[in-house]
Amino acid sequence: MKQQDNYRFQVNLSGMINILSNHLYSSPKVFLRELLQNAVDAVTARKGMEHDYEGRIHIELAGTGSGATLMMEDNGIGLTEDDVHQFLAMIGQSSKRGKDLIMEETSFIGRFGIGLLSCFMVSDEIVMLTQSAKGGPSLEWKGKPDGTYSIRELETALSPGTRVYLRCKPGCEVYYETENVEKWLYDYGALLPYPIELRTERFEQVVNPAVPAWIAQPELARGQRNEVLRFGESLHGERFGDFIPLRTSSGRTGGIAYVLPQAVNLHAKKNHRVYLKHMLVSDQAENILPEWAFFVKGVIWSDELQPTASREHFYENEKLEEVRAELGESIRAELMRMAEYDPDRLRHMIQLHALSMKALAVEDGNFYRMIHRWLPFESTYGRRELGELIDDNPNLYFTATLDEYRQITHVAAAQSLLVVNGGYIYDAELMASLPAINAKVRTERLLPEDVSLTFTDITAEERMRYYELTRMADAALQRFRCRVQLKRFKPVELPALFTLSKESSEFRSLKAAEEASPDVLSSVLHSLGSSFNPEAAYSTLYLNLDNPVVARIFMPVNAGGLVNTVEMLYVNALMMGHYPLNRQEMSVLNQGILRLIEAGLAADAQKGGGPQ
Numbered sequence: 261m262k263q264q265d266n267y268r269f270q271v272n273l274s275g276m277i278n279i280l281s282n283h284l285y286s287s288p289k290v291f292l293r294e295l296l297q298n299a300v301d302a303v304t305a306r307k308g309m310e311h312d313y314e315g316r317i318h319i320e321l322a323g324t325g326s327g328a329t330l331m332m333e334d335n336g337i338g339l340t341e342d343d344v345h346q347f348l349a350m351i352g353q354s355s356k357r358g359k360d361l362i363m364e365e366t367s368f369i370g371r372f373g374i375g376l377l378s379c380f381m382v383s384d385e386i387v388m389l390t391q392s393a394k395g396g397p398s399l400e401w402k403g404k405p406d407g408t409y410s411i412r413e414l415e416t417a418l419s420p421g422t423r424v425y426l427r428c429k430p431g432c433e434v435y436y437e438t439e440n441v442e443k444w445l446y447d448y449g450a451l452l453p454y455p456i457e458l459r460t461e462r463f464e465q466v467v468n469p470a471v472p473a474w475i476a477q478p479e480l481a482r483g484q485r486n487e488v489l490r491f492g493e494s495l496h497g498e499r500f501g502d503f504i505p506l507r508t509s510s511g512r513t514g515g516i517a518y519v520l521p522q523a524v525n526l527h528a529k530k531n532h533r534v535y536l537k538h539m540l541v542s543d544q545a546e547n548i549l550p551e552w553a554f555f556v557k558g559v560i561w562s563d564e565l566q567p568t569a570s571r572e573h574f575y576e577n578e579k580l581e582e583v584r585a586e587l588g589e590s591i592r593a594e595l596m597r598m599a600e601y602d603p604d605r606l607r608h609m610i611q612l613h614a615l616s617m618k619a620l621a622v623e624d625g626n627f628y629r630m631i632h633r634w635l636p637f638e639s640t641y642g643r644r645e646l647g648e649l650i651d652d653n654p655n656l657y658f659t660a661t662l663d664e665y666r667q668i669t670h671v672a673a674a675q676s677l678l679v680v681n682g683g684y685i686y687d688a689e690l691m692a693s694l695p696a697i698n699a700k701v702r703t704e705r706l707l708p709e710d711v712s713l714t715f716t717d718i719t720a721e722e723r724m725r726y727y728e729l730t731r732m733a734d735a736a737l738q739r740f741r742c743r744v745q746l747k748r749f750k751p752v753e754l755p756a757l758f759t760l761s762k763e764s765s766e767f768r769s770l771k772a773a774e775e776a777s778p779d780v781l782s783s784v785l786h787s788l789g790s791s792f793n794p795e796a797a798y799s800t801l802y803l804n805l806d807n808p809v810v811a812r813i814f815m816p817v818n819a820g821g822l823v824n825t826v827e828m829l830y831v832n833a834l835m836m837g838h839y840p841l842n843r844q845e846m847s848v849l850n851q852g853i854l855r856l857i858e859a860g861l862a863a864d865a866q867k868g869g870g871p872q
């Protein structure tokens with residue numbers, strides 16, 4: 261080829277239609293949304309021409325199973341012959357935007373020029389009868405998924421508007437069933453300001469009730485509590501006990517945030533229902549409210565956000581960011597208002613959704629200051645509200661991890677030392693920043709070593725006396741990488757306390773993973789384990805000489821049983837600290853229990869008893 265040749269891309273129309281109709285949308289049921297949306301846009305367009313005109317949308321279902329048909333009719337703007345060629349026959353062409361400006365704002369919902377194709381998911385033909393409100397003949401357009409279409413003039417003139425006819429494609433019967441169509445029409449159109457009539461062979465009714473005034477003006481919702489809660493239940497399918505009105509300063513986005521009746525996980529899927537220009541865009545919108553607001557389920561409307569082509573999400577753009585921040589501010593402001601005027605309601609909400617409230621408190625010092633006294637924390641005094649803990653002692657100790665808390669908790673509780681568990685998400689951060697929002701409080705992070713230091717050392721004379729036995733106990737725990745130290749501490753009922761440095765904690769986790777892994781991975785983990793500093797990877801078992809059992813095993817006459825008993829104390833201390841036992845430790849526990857059973861049986865037999 262010598263000279264440069266220019267060619268034009270060829271488009272395989274049936275392939276394109278297949279991709280658009282079958283792979284863009286999450287479910288074929290969206291054909292109903294696309295039809296409804298076109299009808300709404302047609303009504304909006306006609307309203308722009310004739311102000312005293314009333315929009316109307318009518319759906320008819322006939323036949324059953326594979327013989328079912330659906331017809332959607334609107335009395336909107338309709339299409340002229342030119343419109344049909346330009347907008348129906350050209351994929352990607354839409355009458356609802358300027359030349360190419362897909363992101364441009366208009367009063368219409370449609371913009372991409374592909375929505376109608378979704379009907380091919382449920383029908384092998386789209387038939388449209390239309391009469392333009394601008395005049396001209398009434399037309400019939402028939403489109404097929406192979407990319408062909410026909411157009412003809414009708415003999416009888418129709419009144420302005422459009423009818424779309426679909427016939428059930430084999431396998432799509434479910435999309436023509438009355439109950440489903442009725443439910444989806446309600447889902448998509450519950451906030452539409454004009455009636456959607458549904459006629460079947462059995463009934464004719466309006467699917468969407470009149471939209472209550474407090475939807476458009478959410479601040480009025482406070483006075484209509486029961487109605488608002490019932491509305492939330494009919495849309496979300498669950499019962500709520502409380503709600504917060506939402507509105508941005510422009511008034512172009514608003515709605516109701518329903519407070520979930522049960523506590524939710526931080527990572528639970530967010531299912532906000534978002535309506536764009538009165539039509540449902542998504543019932544699973546994730547990004548419309550701030551991350552911390554996971555304790556509510558929203559019913560949110562907007563006329564300013566940009567939907568993606570599948571219409572199931574919004575573009576993550578500056579506008580969405582701004583809207584999200586302002587809706588978050590609505591929730592925050594309502595919570596602040598409650599703190600002042602309705603503290604019992606807020607307290608109830610905090611008890612149910614502490615995690616959400618803590619997430620917001622971490623972000624917002626003022627909010628934290630307002631609500632901190634009601635936030636619950638786990639402590640060595642039990643699960644308490646922060647206010648109670650502060651009243652008890654304004655100098656609060658806290659741990660930064662769960663492991664540290666576990667190591668400290670027995671000793672601290674025994675010494676009546678108040679320690680807050682900072683191991684759960686947000687807690688350590690909140691404890692550290694508490695003095696900044698409440699000047700009366702001082703907080704300090706506590707390490708396991710700090711608590712261990714409150715132990716009483718044994719005397720030099722005792723150290724000499726127990727030197728040999730301590731060495732034996734220490735040797736017995738070598739294989740567990742644990743050192744033994746003899747101390748005196750409270751409570752005397754506690755025979756032993758296990759503590760773990762950061763390194764030994766990591767080493768234990770690595771060993772546990774190694775035990776549970778298949779061979780190849782296990783050898784990798786093993787070599788990783790050998791890179792640990794052997795000194796630092798040791799844990800410590802403190803034995804309490806004030807405890808009667810420990811005092812007895814450290815009597816020279818009992819030296820024979822010392823190794824077994826120390827091993828058992830070690831395993832017992834691990835269990836008290838909620839550490840999972842590895843295979844070796846489990847076997848120590850089993851053998852110890854068997855020895856106890858044997859000893860019990862032997863003692864019975866000696867008493868002259870035993871089975872007859």
Ligand SMILES: Nc1ncnc2c1ncn2[C@@H]1O[C@H](COP(=O)(O)OP(=O)(O)OP(=O)(O)O)[C@@H](O)[C@H]1O
Nearest residue numbers: 298302338347354355370371372373374375376422
């Ligand atoms: N009921 C209707 N009344 C009048 N015109 C309609 C109707 N339905 C479709 N049209 C015309 O057909 C065009 C294509 O419709 P289609 O649903 O494919 O795309 P769209 O609504 O423009 O954009 P989107 O893909 O974002 O929905 C529309 O732009 C409109 O001009």
